Amino acid sequence: MVLRLIDATAAKSGTTIMVDGEPYTVRSNDISKTGKHGASKCRIEAIGIFNSKKKIVAVPGGERFEVPLIEKRKAQVLSVNASEGKANVMDLENFETLELEINDETKEQIAEEKQVEYWDVEGKKAIMRVL
Numbered sequence: 540m541v542l543r544l545i546d547a548t549a550a551k552s553g554t555t556i557m558v559d560g561e562p563y564t565v566r567s568n569d570i571s572k573t574g575k576h577g578a579s580k581c582r583i584e585a586i587g588i589f590n591s592k593k594k595i596v597a598v599p600g601g602e603r604f605e606v607p608l609i610e611k612r613k614a615q616v617l618s619v620n621a622s623e624g625k626a627n628v629m630d631l632e633n634f635e636t637l638e639l640e641i642n643d644e645t646k647e648q649i650a651e652e653k654q655v656e657y658w659d660v661e662g663k664k665a666i667m668r669v670l
Contacts, residue, residue, distance in 0.1 A: 547581040547602040555588065555660075556604040558596055562588045562660045570600065588658070589665050591643065610659040613670065614639075616651050626666060628655060640665045 541557075547568075550556055554565045563585035572579050579600030586593055614628035617636070624641050626649060639657055641649055645666055649655065654670040 541605045542608040543606050544603045545606055546600065547583065547598050547604060548579060548600045550581070550583055550604060555607060555609060556583075556585065557607055557661070558585060558594060558604070561590070562607050562609075562663075563594055564588060588660060589640070589642075589663065607661050611667075612657055612659065614655055614657055614666075616649060616653050616655055618651060619649055621646070626655075628657065628666070637664065642667055645669050 545554070548570055550565050550568050552565055552567060555562055556565060565583055565585050567584045569582040570579055581598055581600050581602070583596045583598070584593070585596065613631045614637070615631060617627040617629055619626045624646070625638055626641055627636060627638050629636050631654070642665060645655070645668055648669040649666065655666045656668050656670060657664055657666045
């Protein structure tokens with residue numbers, strides 16, 4: 540579910556936007572005004588939330604980006620499958636059992652019976668940090 544739409548010129552540092560169906564966090568936005576009758580151009584540098592890949596997008600200033608709704612939830616780790624990079628967790632609010640991907644930064648910290656925070660962005664879920 541999309542929270543709202545913003546112009547490329549309104550994408551400030553720290554804003555989460557959807558680029559090619561994937562959520563990215565804006566790191567910088569360079570806005571350049573062109574000639575007398577030209578439109579502004581934006582060069583947006585963003586980092587992927589789930590894959591941590593850098594992406595640079597050059598678009599007109601009037602281009603619209605979707606801002607996704609990010610649900611941050613808490614869960615308890617039931618089991619860890621380090622070879623596949625996944626963990627079975629139980630949501631602490633509705634007691635639903637999920638199999639989620641483990642973020643590279645949390646791989647060493649995660650263990651059974653620890654509490655974690657996972658993010659749900661547009662239906663894609665992943666463990667983001669250990670509490």
